[in-house]
Amino acid sequence: MKYKALLCLVVILTFYQGAAQTRAKGLEEKLQQLADMTAKKSIIPLNFNKFKEYVKSPPRDYSFIVMFTAMAPARRCAICQHVYDEYMIVANSFRFSQAYNNKLFFGMVDFDEGSDIFQMLRLNTAPVIMHFPAKGKPKPADSMDFERAGIHAEAIAKWIQDRTDVQIRIFRPPNYSGAVAFATLFLLVAGFLYLRRNNLEFLYNKQMWAVAAVFFCFAMVSGQMWNQIRGPPFFHRTKNGPVYINGGSHGQFVLESYIVAILNGAVVVGMILMIEAAGGVKGDPARAQAEGKRRRFQSVVGLVLVCVFFSLLLSVFRAKTQGYPYSFLFK
Amino acid sequence: MPATAVAKPENGRNKGIFHNTAGFSTLITVTVLSLAWLAGFASRLFAVIRFESIIHEFDPWFNYRSTAYMVQHGFYNFLNWFDERAWYPLGRIVGGTVYPGLMITSGTIHWILHALNIPIHIRDICVFLAPVFSGLTAIATYLLTSEIWSRGAGLFAACFIAIVPGYSSRSVAGSYDNEGIAIFALQFTYYLWLKSVKSGSIFWSICTALSYFYMVSAWGGYVFIINLIPLHVFVLLVMGRFSQRLFVSYTVFYIIGLLLSMQIPFVGFQPIRTSEHMAASGVFALLMAVGALKYLHSLNPKGQWKQLLIVGGFLAAVAVFLVVVLLTYMGVIAPWSGRFYSLWDTAYAKIHIPIIASVSEHQPTTWSSFFFDLHVLVCTFPVGLWYCIKNINDERVFVALYALSAVYFAGVMVRLMLTLTPVVCVLAGIAFSILLDLVLREDEMCPPPVESEESKSLYDKAGKLKKRPHETPNGASEAGLGMNVRSGTLIAFMILLMLFSVHCTWATSNAYSSPSIVLASYGNDGSRRILDDFREAYGWLSQNTAEDARIMSWWDYGYQIAGMGNRTTLVDNNTWNNSHIALVGKAMASNESAAYSIMTALDVDYVLVIFGGAIGYSGDDINKFIWMVRIAEGEHPKDIHEADYFTERGEYRVDSEASKTMLNCLMYKLSYYRYDSGGSPPGYDRTRGALPGNRGFKLTYLEEAYTTEHWLVRIYRVKKPDEFNRPRLPVAKRTISTTNSVSKKLAIGPGTTTSKRRKGLLKNKPTVVKGKKVARLE
Known part of the structure; x- marks a missing residue:
C-alpha cells in the first residue's frame, strides 16, 4: 500500500515533469512550427485543432491575427474576396519586412473548414478579423470594425498597430493592371488609327466629339464622381419596397444618379430638337420653309420633353430638399 | 430680379430687328448690363438687410483684419507684416503668405474715396466689395460670350451669372473673400485671351498677362488659368490649328505672365519650380518647336515636309514631357502638392491628409448640389456645348475645354463649383440665345401674341410699329413653325427663366446669406430671435483678458478671435502647420491632466469652445470633435486612438453609453461643465438629442471664465500651477x-x-x- 502510494507519487511526479517539459518545449516548438508555416504561406490556414493549439491554448507570447471568412463560392460572400486580398497584402508586407519577428502571426479560418470555431466564438457574420493578444482574452476592440475603418490594407495595418504596436509598412505589389489596361488601350487606339491611316475623316466628326463631351457633362453633373468616391448602394431596400431616391440632399443612390442623368439628357435632347426644328444654328431659310408640319411636330415634341422632364427633375429635387417651395407641372 | 427676367427675352430679338441700328442695340446692351448689375447687387444684400453690415464667417475676418492693417500702416508695412498674434509661439509672416489682391483692391477704393473726401469706413468697403464685383463679373462674362458666340448670348450669360446661386454663394455682401474678386479676374482674363488669340496682337496679349497678374494676386485658383490656356494651345496644335496669331499671343502672354506672377511674394519662384505650372512651360517649348518646324516647312513647301512636321511635333512633345518628368525625379521641380493631387487621385486626401478631407468644401458633389447651384442651367448648358463643338473654331475649342475641365473639378470638390458656374452661364446663355433667336426671328411673318404680356420695355412698341406693315395673316404660318408652337415655346421658356430667377433668389436668401457669426432662430409664431453669442464672447475676451493672453480653440475660430477679440491664437484657418493643429487637437482629446501639460507647454491662458447643445446648433465643437481626434491621431498615433472615442458598437455618442475616454476628454468636459440648460430634463443636449453621460464633475486645472447667454461659447481660464x-x-x-x-x-x-x-x-x-x-x- 505504502509502495503503491509512493509509486503513484513517482508516477505523478514524472508525469508532471514530463508535462512541464512538453509545455516548455511546446512554446518553442509552436513558434518554430508557426514560423515554418509562415515561411510557406504568409497566412496560416487554421482548422479546429490547429486553432485550439496555436491560438487558444495558453503557452503563448505572440499575438495572433485571425481572419474568419467564407471563401467558398457557394457562400456568395463578395466582400470576403476583397478583404482576403487586402489581408494578404498586410500579411505579405509583414512577412517580407524588416520588422518580421515571432511576435505576430497571421491566420485564417474558413467557415467550411472550421464552422465549430465560428460556433465557439459565436460568430455569425463573415468576414471578421480578430486579434488574439498574447495575454488575456480578446476585448471587443480586438475585432476590427470594417464599417468605420474600411477594408484597405492600410486600415488593417493601422488597426494592427493600434492593437499590437507592431508597425507594418504596407507594400502593395505594384498594380500593373491599370498600366496594362492603359497600355492596351493606347495600343488599340494607335493600332486602330494606323489601320485607318488613310481614312482619318472620322476624327473630324464633330458629332462624335460633341456626343462624347455632352455625355461627360451628364456623368459629372449627375454626381457619378460622388458615387465613385463614396460608393453608395445601388438603391435602398426597405419593408415598403425599394427606394430609389435618397431622402436627404447630402446623399444619393447609384440608380438615382442614372435617373437624373437621363432626365438631364431628355431636357437637352428636347432643346436640341426644338432648335433643329426651328432651322438650326446655320439658319437655312430655304429648308425652313419646307415641311412645316414635320418641323412643327418635332418642335412640339421637343417642348414637351423639356417641360415634362425638367418638371420631373424639379420634383425629384423638391423631394430631396426640405422646404423647397417651387415646382412646375408636377408636385 | 424681375428686371433680369424681363430683360432677357428682348435681347434675343434685338439682333434681328435692330441689326442696322447700332446705337439702339448698344443702348439695350448697356441697359441690360446695368440692370443685371443692379439685380446682382440687390440679390446679395439679404444678410445686410436682415442683420447688419458685418463681415461673415471665418476667412473674411482675416482678410478684413489685414485690410485694416494695410490701410492703417501702408502697403510696404503690410508686406513686411509679421503677425505675432497668430500661431503662437510661431507667428505668421502675413505679407508673404497671402494673396494681397483683395486687400489692395479694397485699399485702393478706400484711398480713392478718401481722396474725394468721402469718409467711408473700410469695413463697409469690405462688406460691399463682392456684390459690386459681381456686376463687373457679369460684364466680363458678357464680353467673353460675345467673343465666343453673339452679343445676345452674352446678355443672357451676363444675366445668368449676376444672380446664379453658384456664384452668389461666394459673393454675398459681407463675404469678403478672394473668390469674390477672383471670378471677375478669371472671366476677364479668359476674355482677353480669346481676344488676343483672335487678333494675334501683342497689345491684347499683354492685357491678358496683366489681367492674369491681377488674378494671381487675388486667388490661388490662378493655377486653373495657367493650366487651361496651355491646354487650349496644346489642343489647337493637335487639331492642326497652329497660326502666327496663336504663336504671338501665347509666347507674349507666357513670358510676361510668368514674370509678373513671380512678383507676388506668396507665389515667388513657384511658377518655375512646381509641377502645377509645368504644363505652361512645356507647351511654351512645344510651341517654339512647332514654330521652328513650320518655318522650315515654309522654306521648302514641297516634298515630305508634312510628315516631318507631324513626326517632329510628336517627338518634341515627347521630349518636353520626358524632360519635365526627369526634372521632377531629380527634385528640381516639386511634385504636385497634396491639394492639387487629390483632384486626380480622389482617394488620396482621405487617406493621407485628414486636414483637407475634414473641410466640408472639399467633399465630392452630389447631383442635388449641382441642381441647387445652377438650376435650369445645369440641364441646358450641354446644349450650348453641343453647338459650340458642332460649329467649332479657335475660341469655341477654348470654351469646350473650359467646360469639360471645370465640370470634372466641380464633380470632385464642392468648392470648385465656383469655377464651373461662369462657363455654365456662358454655355446656357448660348443655348437660350440660339433657341429664342430662332423662335423670334420669323416674327416678321407672324408676331407672337404673347409679346404684349411678356415685354414691357419701350423699344418693344417701336418694334411692333416696324413690323405691322409686313404682317401677312395666314400664309407664312403654314410653312414656318406656326404661331401656336412659337408662342407656346416662348411661354414655356419664360416660365423656365422665371422659375430660375425665383429659385436663385430663394437659394441666395435661404442658403447663402447667413453671416454665421450672428445666428437667427425662429419661434413657433414666426418671431425672430438673434443669437449674438459669438460677438458677445469675443467682446468679453477683448475687454476682460490681458492684452497678450493666449487663447486656445479649434482652428475654425482662430481668425474670428484675432479679428474681433484681438487676442493671440494658437491655430487659425490658415492651416499651414499640421503638427501644431494636431497638438491642439491632442489637448482637446486628452484627459484634463494630460491636456494641462500640453496647455502649459503652449502657454495657454484661456480655452474657448463652442457648444451648441443648449440651442441645437449643429456646427459646434463636439460634432467637429472626431476630426480633432483624427488629426491628432495622425501626428500622435501613440497617444490618441480614434476607436477609443466610439462606443463598442462603433457609435459616436455623448450619453451614458459613450466610451470612457470620450466622457473624460477635455473637450467633453469643457462643453458640458455645469451645463443645466436645454429643456427637460435639465442638462439635455438638444444637438445630439441625448442626456450627457458625465455630469456634475468638477474641473481641476481650469475654471470657467465666461459663458455666453445661450451657452454657445464657453471660455475657460487655465489655472496657474500654484492655483489648483x-x-x-x-x-x-x-x-x-x-x-x-x-x-x-x-x-x-x-x-x-x-x-x-x-x-x-x-x-x-x-x-x-x-x-x-x-x-x-x-
Whole structure:
C-alpha cells in the first residue's frame, strides 16, 4: 500500500515533469512550427485543432491575427474576396519586412473548414478579423470594425498597430493592371488609327466629339464622381419596397444618379430638337420653309420633353430638399 | 430680379430687328448690363438687410483684419507684416503668405474715396466689395460670350451669372473673400485671351498677362488659368490649328505672365519650380518647336515636309514631357502638392491628409448640389456645348475645354463649383440665345401674341410699329413653325427663366446669406430671435483678458478671435502647420491632466469652445470633435486612438453609453461643465438629442471664465500651477499652528516625506502648499 502510494507519487511526479517539459518545449516548438508555416504561406490556414493549439491554448507570447471568412463560392460572400486580398497584402508586407519577428502571426479560418470555431466564438457574420493578444482574452476592440475603418490594407495595418504596436509598412505589389489596361488601350487606339491611316475623316466628326463631351457633362453633373468616391448602394431596400431616391440632399443612390442623368439628357435632347426644328444654328431659310408640319411636330415634341422632364427633375429635387417651395407641372 | 427676367427675352430679338441700328442695340446692351448689375447687387444684400453690415464667417475676418492693417500702416508695412498674434509661439509672416489682391483692391477704393473726401469706413468697403464685383463679373462674362458666340448670348450669360446661386454663394455682401474678386479676374482674363488669340496682337496679349497678374494676386485658383490656356494651345496644335496669331499671343502672354506672377511674394519662384505650372512651360517649348518646324516647312513647301512636321511635333512633345518628368525625379521641380493631387487621385486626401478631407468644401458633389447651384442651367448648358463643338473654331475649342475641365473639378470638390458656374452661364446663355433667336426671328411673318404680356420695355412698341406693315395673316404660318408652337415655346421658356430667377433668389436668401457669426432662430409664431453669442464672447475676451493672453480653440475660430477679440491664437484657418493643429487637437482629446501639460507647454491662458447643445446648433465643437481626434491621431498615433472615442458598437455618442475616454476628454468636459440648460430634463443636449453621460464633475486645472447667454461659447481660464489642488482654507484657519496640521492636510500632497521635513515658520503668513497633479479628480 505504502509502495503503491509512493509509486503513484513517482508516477505523478514524472508525469508532471514530463508535462512541464512538453509545455516548455511546446512554446518553442509552436513558434518554430508557426514560423515554418509562415515561411510557406504568409497566412496560416487554421482548422479546429490547429486553432485550439496555436491560438487558444495558453503557452503563448505572440499575438495572433485571425481572419474568419467564407471563401467558398457557394457562400456568395463578395466582400470576403476583397478583404482576403487586402489581408494578404498586410500579411505579405509583414512577412517580407524588416520588422518580421515571432511576435505576430497571421491566420485564417474558413467557415467550411472550421464552422465549430465560428460556433465557439459565436460568430455569425463573415468576414471578421480578430486579434488574439498574447495575454488575456480578446476585448471587443480586438475585432476590427470594417464599417468605420474600411477594408484597405492600410486600415488593417493601422488597426494592427493600434492593437499590437507592431508597425507594418504596407507594400502593395505594384498594380500593373491599370498600366496594362492603359497600355492596351493606347495600343488599340494607335493600332486602330494606323489601320485607318488613310481614312482619318472620322476624327473630324464633330458629332462624335460633341456626343462624347455632352455625355461627360451628364456623368459629372449627375454626381457619378460622388458615387465613385463614396460608393453608395445601388438603391435602398426597405419593408415598403425599394427606394430609389435618397431622402436627404447630402446623399444619393447609384440608380438615382442614372435617373437624373437621363432626365438631364431628355431636357437637352428636347432643346436640341426644338432648335433643329426651328432651322438650326446655320439658319437655312430655304429648308425652313419646307415641311412645316414635320418641323412643327418635332418642335412640339421637343417642348414637351423639356417641360415634362425638367418638371420631373424639379420634383425629384423638391423631394430631396426640405422646404423647397417651387415646382412646375408636377408636385 | 424681375428686371433680369424681363430683360432677357428682348435681347434675343434685338439682333434681328435692330441689326442696322447700332446705337439702339448698344443702348439695350448697356441697359441690360446695368440692370443685371443692379439685380446682382440687390440679390446679395439679404444678410445686410436682415442683420447688419458685418463681415461673415471665418476667412473674411482675416482678410478684413489685414485690410485694416494695410490701410492703417501702408502697403510696404503690410508686406513686411509679421503677425505675432497668430500661431503662437510661431507667428505668421502675413505679407508673404497671402494673396494681397483683395486687400489692395479694397485699399485702393478706400484711398480713392478718401481722396474725394468721402469718409467711408473700410469695413463697409469690405462688406460691399463682392456684390459690386459681381456686376463687373457679369460684364466680363458678357464680353467673353460675345467673343465666343453673339452679343445676345452674352446678355443672357451676363444675366445668368449676376444672380446664379453658384456664384452668389461666394459673393454675398459681407463675404469678403478672394473668390469674390477672383471670378471677375478669371472671366476677364479668359476674355482677353480669346481676344488676343483672335487678333494675334501683342497689345491684347499683354492685357491678358496683366489681367492674369491681377488674378494671381487675388486667388490661388490662378493655377486653373495657367493650366487651361496651355491646354487650349496644346489642343489647337493637335487639331492642326497652329497660326502666327496663336504663336504671338501665347509666347507674349507666357513670358510676361510668368514674370509678373513671380512678383507676388506668396507665389515667388513657384511658377518655375512646381509641377502645377509645368504644363505652361512645356507647351511654351512645344510651341517654339512647332514654330521652328513650320518655318522650315515654309522654306521648302514641297516634298515630305508634312510628315516631318507631324513626326517632329510628336517627338518634341515627347521630349518636353520626358524632360519635365526627369526634372521632377531629380527634385528640381516639386511634385504636385497634396491639394492639387487629390483632384486626380480622389482617394488620396482621405487617406493621407485628414486636414483637407475634414473641410466640408472639399467633399465630392452630389447631383442635388449641382441642381441647387445652377438650376435650369445645369440641364441646358450641354446644349450650348453641343453647338459650340458642332460649329467649332479657335475660341469655341477654348470654351469646350473650359467646360469639360471645370465640370470634372466641380464633380470632385464642392468648392470648385465656383469655377464651373461662369462657363455654365456662358454655355446656357448660348443655348437660350440660339433657341429664342430662332423662335423670334420669323416674327416678321407672324408676331407672337404673347409679346404684349411678356415685354414691357419701350423699344418693344417701336418694334411692333416696324413690323405691322409686313404682317401677312395666314400664309407664312403654314410653312414656318406656326404661331401656336412659337408662342407656346416662348411661354414655356419664360416660365423656365422665371422659375430660375425665383429659385436663385430663394437659394441666395435661404442658403447663402447667413453671416454665421450672428445666428437667427425662429419661434413657433414666426418671431425672430438673434443669437449674438459669438460677438458677445469675443467682446468679453477683448475687454476682460490681458492684452497678450493666449487663447486656445479649434482652428475654425482662430481668425474670428484675432479679428474681433484681438487676442493671440494658437491655430487659425490658415492651416499651414499640421503638427501644431494636431497638438491642439491632442489637448482637446486628452484627459484634463494630460491636456494641462500640453496647455502649459503652449502657454495657454484661456480655452474657448463652442457648444451648441443648449440651442441645437449643429456646427459646434463636439460634432467637429472626431476630426480633432483624427488629426491628432495622425501626428500622435501613440497617444490618441480614434476607436477609443466610439462606443463598442462603433457609435459616436455623448450619453451614458459613450466610451470612457470620450466622457473624460477635455473637450467633453469643457462643453458640458455645469451645463443645466436645454429643456427637460435639465442638462439635455438638444444637438445630439441625448442626456450627457458625465455630469456634475468638477474641473481641476481650469475654471470657467465666461459663458455666453445661450451657452454657445464657453471660455475657460487655465489655472496657474500654484492655483489648483490647493485645499480650501477658511480665512480663520490660515494661521499656522505649531502642530503638524499642515502636513495632515497634505495627505494627497508630496507624501510621507513632508512630515519629516521641518518647515521654517513665518508669522501670520500662510505657507505655500505645494500641490501635486492628481491624475483624475472627479
